[in-house]
Amino acid sequence: MDLPVRRPKREHVTAAVVALMAAVTVFVVATEVFPYHSNNHDEAVYLLQAAMLLEGQLQLHAGELAGAFRPWFFVEDGGRLYPKYAPVPAAMYAVSMALFEEPRVTLAAVAAGNAALVYALGSMAFDRRVGVVAAATFAAAPLSLVTGSVFLPYAPTTLLNLLFAVCYLQGVRRRDSRYAVAAGLSIGLAFFARPYTAVLFAAPFIAHALWSVGRALRQQGLRPLPEPVRRHVLTAVGGLAFVGLTLAYNAYLTGSPLLFPFEAFAPMDGPGFGRRRLLEYSVEYTPELALRANGYVLWYLTTRWFTAGLLGIACALCGLAIAVRRLFGGTDGGPPLSRADGVAVAAFAGLLATVPAGNVAFWGNRNVLATMDDPADGLISLFGPVYHFDLLVPLSIFAAVAVVAGWSRLRELVFDRASPRGARVALAIVLVAGLALAGVANAALVDAPLERNAAYTEKYERAYEPFETAVFDDAVVFLPTPYGEWQNHPFQYLRNEPGFDGPAVYALDREPAEDFAVVDAYPDREYHRYAYRGEWTPEPDRHVVPKLEPLSVREGERLAGETVVGVPDPENVVRAHVELRVDGEATGYSIDDPGERAAVGWSLDESGARLNEAEGSVPVDGAEEVVLTVTLVQPDGSTLTYRQEATVRADDDRVQAIWPPERSVCPLVTQCGSQGTYLPDRPDAHRDGVSFETRLAAA
Template sequence: MSDGSAAGDDRPAAATVAALRDSFPANVADADAGRVAAVVLAALGAAVAVLVAGEVFPFRSLNHDEGVPPAGGDAVGGAAVPPAPVEDAFRPWFFVESERGMYSKYAPVPAATFALGELLGGYTVALAGIAAGLVAGTVALGRELFDARVGALAGVLLLATPLFVVHSGVFLPYMLTGALNVAFAVWYLRGERRRSRRDATLAGLAVGLAFFARPYTAVLFALPFVGHAVVTLATGGGWRVPFAAAGVAAAGAPGPDARALFARRAITAALGSAGVAAALGYNAVVTGDPFVFPYLAFAPEDGVGFGERAILGHEVDYTVDLALEANALVLETLFTDWVVAGAVGTAVAAGGVALALAGRTTAGAGGRTPRVRRGLLAATVATVAAGNVAFWGNYNVLGALDDPTDGLIHYLGPYYHFDLIVPTAVFAAVALVTVGDTAWARLRAAVAGRDVDRRAVGAVGAAVVFVVAGAGGAVAAGAVTETVDRNEAVTSELRAGYGPLADDGAPDDAVVFLPTPYGPWLNHPFQTLLNDPDYDGDTVYALGDTRELAVSEAFPERDLYRYVYTGSWVPVDDSTVRGRSARSSASRASGWSSRRRSSDPQTRWTPPSA
């Protein structure tokens, strides 16, 4: 009787537990450790971006292009900034003057992204979102190609990658394009596995946006996937679908699998082509020619290819030999200093590639199809590396070829190869998981059948993992710390240079005339001193010694200030710039001004990046 009563009491309790379990949303009830890891790691990526932007780059970086996307984003969508109130006195760095106003040499996608961040609370919000998206995409890519363990570990390794850490906090387009490229890869591969039109749609949107953001970068990354799409369309019979629809009997009748394959390919291609069309349409609006990109309107010889290349008086005969030499140095720097754990991480990742392509990894399914899918990611390393040989920007980032501490690459890394940090992290994770699985299996086999305490075996295994992780973590942390320290030293110089503008901010209701150490450009180098698009912000910035009387007359209700500094504005030399602001006594009536000025600065031209 008591047993029956107890059983009767348990049934309502069990039903209650089941009801509570079923009441949870599906995404919570079905959550697994891999998805939880993705969310946590993405949040960490966002936190890294906020921290780096605020602590390492409060005055932006040495790359003066940083001021361009936010300035373009202040115009609606980055399309054009309204005409300046005084011609020649308000031209921002890397902007092209036209009849409609000024427009950035960069595509509008990064500018629009940062503008969206500003609407949501600040430009740094956009940085956080981009960083989180790239980390989440890397986790998803590792999981899609291998398993959840590889995905989670790849996300951890990406967070420990110097190039990721530095670029998480700068307003440059490379991480955004990288995030879009990774999203394309994930959705393309997922669409193939699930035969999903929805995933094919998302893949097309991602690659189209990536092309609009940075066309050449997107093409190089997408090439292996495009090749796979074409080959499978041919071998899978999908090519017969349009011919059969047109009544061409010789093509044969395609089966349902072929029709589904063709539909996925058509969707992805159509949406990717829409991104191309959007880019060409934007060109037609701002440059007047759909095939003249804004960067070519700014500097016609600043394109991809070999021969004479030039921008703003900086000219180079970019021969094949010079291209190979420069790109070899860039790749060496990338794989020894800027990927996770430097040369050690590169060696581990190379081992992961070999294991994945040989089908010897313990992570994920085996067989020919998984190896082909994994080979697509490995192939991006080849296409990105080979394609960049034709781009002279890789020569410019180096500075002096015989000095590894010169050039923007020493501070910001080989950012034209940014996309390669993701396959490096994924394949390094593959190698580590495979080695860990193999070692654990051998340890268990060694003690099988013996009278050994299982807890002791587990403790030994855990100790080995902690030791290896600690050693690897120390190497990775050292690489990150070194690159961050370089940029913090630059920030210290910039803080001294900005002087009162850094301590107290710019004066309100004022016009501030800025010096021009690198030519007649705003935000070159003063990237943080941005004008509102309608020149109605608290402070208006204008070029010093450029139609100053006309500027003062255009803003009759504002006080006039001049920013001056002593020394040379080269934050990486041995001198420190000291800046201050001085009240200008410009007379609007007489047209003369009496100003207290510093000695003329010594300047050095730094080749701009493309």
């Protein structure tokens, strides 16, 4: 006897397709728009943290080289380096790194999981039709698409929060303790990931749990223990288990269970009002400023970062009203919803209050805004109101309620007034037109942040050009520090392995003694210096011209050098002034009528640095920076300065130099930083006649 084949319900299949499409879309955006990661350098923190977890490490041990290796947003403590963020999102990225060697698989899996869980919540609260539309609405939101495509914690934490909500509501509905335990573990893990976010999401469910416990105790007392009390206690125990794990993690890294790593990094960076500070940036975060900033953030969420913008928000408000009417006003004359779950509706409505209200106390919502009245500037223009990511859940579900109820009512009206064939044609036209309208509105919203992020990708693509063809086997690469002494800020694509022992070890180019400390720690590697011509700024249209040059360590009892520079327009150059400077002390001389080229001889030994054509020397004490400048002077006083900065170290009987030196060509000034970086392989980058040759060898 053949058994009947149970086919999956149509809504389940549709929801699976929506989840799959969400995964594919996020993966494509992550790989095509963010191949070098985004302008939010927190991504490097999570990816390095994921690599650490795969090596069984919660912290890095850099010892005396901690300053040269310190990554962005890592705490430095006596040679230890540990991230300010909890390891939960990083652990999720580590899974796909271990299985597929591609962490973007996790981004796709999280996108699919969020869409599937929103479908489950919509189905539980109302019906499967609402669930399908809610999942599609959530997945199509610009905030979900853009923020979910980068290695940030918001979408992964929402996944844990949604898992908690599904398990909690299933536990209430089925009176099943297993779901209660799963709910507790899920929200506990979310707390470990982002404590404040988890508390704001859980608050409406906690309120319901307290109400349920109180009602059960009033009605039944303690003996026997009422089932709701037993179930909610299990949820609380599961959550508190991860709270305990969080405190243990804190104690392991910071030495105190109540001192979170993010507080150790920036003690004034948490929720609250008053003076808030993160590194050098601080602000007096008053309630007035908080309300103003959060008002702008919510406005931008509703107009730019939710599906179809204000059209989607209008649907969400209508859906909330429909759900409330369905619960309290019955169904007579109302929209045809098969049912509405009171607990779920109350919890979703509660999220519309707790998430915005709680975020008022967090100054990060001011920081995502550059100028509060410009939605096309600042981090919010690139990633949206990330701290309100959880609001996508209730907004999507209530918008789906309005769409499903409206469609059902329209269908009834059309079939009452037309033949079945005519009704189907009319409904098909309305459906296509509606989807086209929503699609066009949403595409315009998504396109704007993707274009802005693509501009940063173009900037990074040019900056990392030398690394595309470089092959590192056993190398040390010194990196510039445009934003201070941080690795991965901004060059987060260039990350160290947790043991600082990968094919390429990246070290910050700092003071001479610190650079030599890196050289001493890696004596048998090849050395390189990454530099660029131009100024690195946060603006996407300000590009730099990069170079990656090999370095070597020249050493001997005495080093003899020669620097030869070209003289553009030699007929108008009356003299060249040569200066050799070490730590404030200098020697020099002048060359009259230098001609087309000016050659300068100089040398280094344990007693100091000297010019061949000048009397005396400049002492070199340990590791120093030896600066040689050749300044060409015209009759009107305008100048062109060739500047080389060599990192040298002298001991009792030997001298060492990291070679070649950093070279720059500076019009009108004697020092111009990276703006004048000399590019020997790109003569077109300099004016005609500019050339800069320098040699150094043991004498």
